[in-house]
Amino acid sequence: MTLHLEAIQAAAERLKGHIAETPIAFSQKLSAMTRTKLWIKYENQQYTSAFKERGALNKLAMLSDSERARGVFAASAGNHAQGVAYHAQRLGIPATIVMPHGTPFVKVQKTQSYGARVVIEGATYDEASTHAQSMCEAVGGVYVHPFNDYDVMAGQGTLAIEMLEAVPDLDVLVIPIGGGGLIAGMATAAKALKPWIRIIGVEAAMYPSFVARRRGLNMPTGGSTIAEGIAVREVGDLSFSLANPLVDDVLVIDEADFERAIAAFVNVEKTVAEGAGAAGLAAVMRYPEKFEGLKTGLVLCGGNIDMRLLASVLQRELVREKRLVTYRILGDDRPGMLSLMADVISRKGGNIVDVAHNRLVLDVPAKGAEFDILVETQDARHAHEIADGLRATGYALRME
Incomplete structure (x- = not known):
């Protein structure tokens, strides 16, 4: 078996009226920042805030009555779980989702709110997946794989059809890679409709599974990444075999790149992206020379980010831009x-946010003290002006 454009077009018809045909919009500000012509597909506006609904629904809609009666099973700690649960509930299909230990409670609760039975099992996704498949086989159910399934990949490929219908002259698509289902489906559709379009994948540096397999390298994977949606140790066999001949390049990006892109979506586009959802923009911001002057389409593929994590990312971006500075x-x-x-900070126009006064640091003289003053500034230039004013008082200073 393989995947062809006809199957993706059939999936598009199947999904009509059951998922949102999300907007694709030109970003004038981000285009100027990245020296490209940037079009963004807002999949964070799906009901479950992620593209995973497409593949899940296509798979569920193709089941026979007897398969529906036996129920579906899946393993996921996030968006796939919610996509399967939500559309299974809509179609009256019993759904069981296995989630690994440590899955944030809010994701468990949200999946349960869509009517799914949630089982917590396994320390990792792989262990949860093994358990889910075992449960599925025991009752003769249908296992809905998050990426290594042709029907799921066909559903994801509908994104490319929508993007090229809206903006036919796109030169390149930038697509996140986790297990490979999204890029396999989208690349299949895009290359069939427009053979000369370039397909660029994006992976997290901690999980370069597609790049490793493509190059025949044993690259280490693992670690805590903000892009947990694409934190997959092994790209799928089916998805890799489909995508590899169609993908022109894969860019590997770091944690700071994801953070900058999340902050850019909030500050510039006034929209929320999770780490994996911001991967396309992160790659364009990290490697603008690769996209300069091109009409570039990217998928904001999900917006399910914990609010505390989002707040931390935004504050860290202020620190990175020297708009929030600690003067020690x-x-x-x-x-x-x-x-x-x-008084110095006030006269220079800085705003003091917090002060820490430490007398017990051992490398400080007994009659001395160390002060950490957190200050809100206008920009890096302003931050250095304040630092110069503080140094002029004669005290030792370090800016962090």
Whole structure:
């Protein structure tokens, strides 16, 4: 078996009216920032806030009555779980989702709210998947794989059809890679419709499974990444065999790249992206020379990010841009010293956010003190102006 454009077009007809045909929009500001002509497909506007609904629904809609009665099983800690659960509930299909230990409670709760039975089993996705398949075989159910399934890949490929219908002259598609289902489906459709279009994959540096397999390398995978949606140790056999001949290049990006892209979506486009959902923009921002002057389409493939994590990312971006700066000052512990520092910062136009006063650091003299003053600034230039003013008081200073 393999996957052809006809199967993806049939999936598109099957999905009509049951999922959102999400908008694709030109971003003038991000285009200027990246020196490309950037079109964004907003899959974070699906009901479950991710593209996974497409593949899940296509698979479920093709089941026979007897298969539906026996129920479906899946393993996932996130978007696939919600996509299967939501559309199984809509179609009246019993669904069991196995999620590994450590899955955030909010994701468990959300999956349960769509009517699925949730089983917590396994320390990793692989262990959860093994358990789910065992449960599925025991009752003769249908296992809905998140990526290594032709029907699932056909559903994901409908994204490329929608993007090229809306913007036929796109030069390149930038697509995140986890297990490979999204890029396999989209590349199959895009290359069939427009053989000269370039397909660029994006992987997290901690999980370069597609690149490793393509190059025949034994590259280490693992670690805590903000892009957990594409944190897959082994790309699927079926998805890799489909995608590999069609993918022109794969870019591997770091954690800071994901963070910058998440912040850019919030600050520039006023929309929320999870780590994996921001992968396409992260790659374009990291390697703008590869996309300069091209009409570039990317998928904001999911918006399910924990709000505390999002807040942390946005604050870290302020630190990265020197708009939130810690001035560490070593001074003598006497009345008025902190007032002097505050006066300098105030006159320079800085806004003090927090102050930590530490007398117990052993590399500070017994009669001295260390002050950490967190200040909101306008930009890096302004931050250095404040630093110069503080140094002019005669005290030692380090800016962090």
